[in-house]
Amino acid sequence: MFIKQLLLAALCGLLITGCAGAANTAQPPVAILSAPQDGAAFAAGLSIAIVGEAVGATIAEVQVKANGTTIATQPAVNGAASVALSWLPEQPGQQVIHIEALDAAKTVIARSTLATIRIDAPTATPAPPTPLPPTVAPPTTLPLG
Numbered sequence: 001m002f003i004k005q006l007l008l009a010a011l012c013g014l015l016i017t018g019c020a021g022a023a024n025t026a027q028p029p030v031a032i033l034s035a036p037q038d039g040a041a042f043a044a045g046l047s048i049a050i051v052g053e054a055v056g057a058t059i060a061e062v063q064v065k066a067n068g069t070t071i072a073t074q075p076a077v078n079g080a081a082s083v084a085l086s087w088l089p090e091q092p093g094q095q096v097i098h099i100e101a102l103d104a105a106k107t108v109i110a111r112s113t114l115a116t117i118r119i120d121a122p123t124a125t126p127a128p129p130t131p132l133p134p135t136v137a138p139p140t141t142l143p144l145g
Contacts, residue, residue: 033115045122059079060106097115098111
């Protein structure tokens with residue numbers, strides 16, 4: 001009888017430990033912005049690569065934001081979504097890029113770090129030099145004779 005109680009106690013202990021271990025392995029959702037890097041500068045008129053991902057059991061979609069405005073949305077599949085896009089900023093100046101992971105209720109459940117980038121204004125192209133008017137030599141007179 002003692003061995004039976006010992007085995008039953010050990011089995012209960014394994015079940016409790018197994019359940020507690022499973023609960024502790026659940027990771028919170030995470031969103032990661034891989035590119036662009038914080039502090040990067042880009043020339044106006046050029047596309048910028050934005051790359052990132054979000055992982056978490058409750059993630060339904062990922063949004064890419066620039067200065068708080070959504071510029072792209074990617075649905076998640078099995079709690080994961082990757083984004084890789086080429087973005088052309090509309091104006092020069094500072095842009096703050098980040099990724100947000102949303103659940104099915106559209107609640108933000110994870111946010112990446114911010115990348116503050118600079119879009120440089122186009123440089124003015126110097127005007128071509130104005131051509132000088134042709135010079136005409138004064139007529140010369142030759143002595144006759």
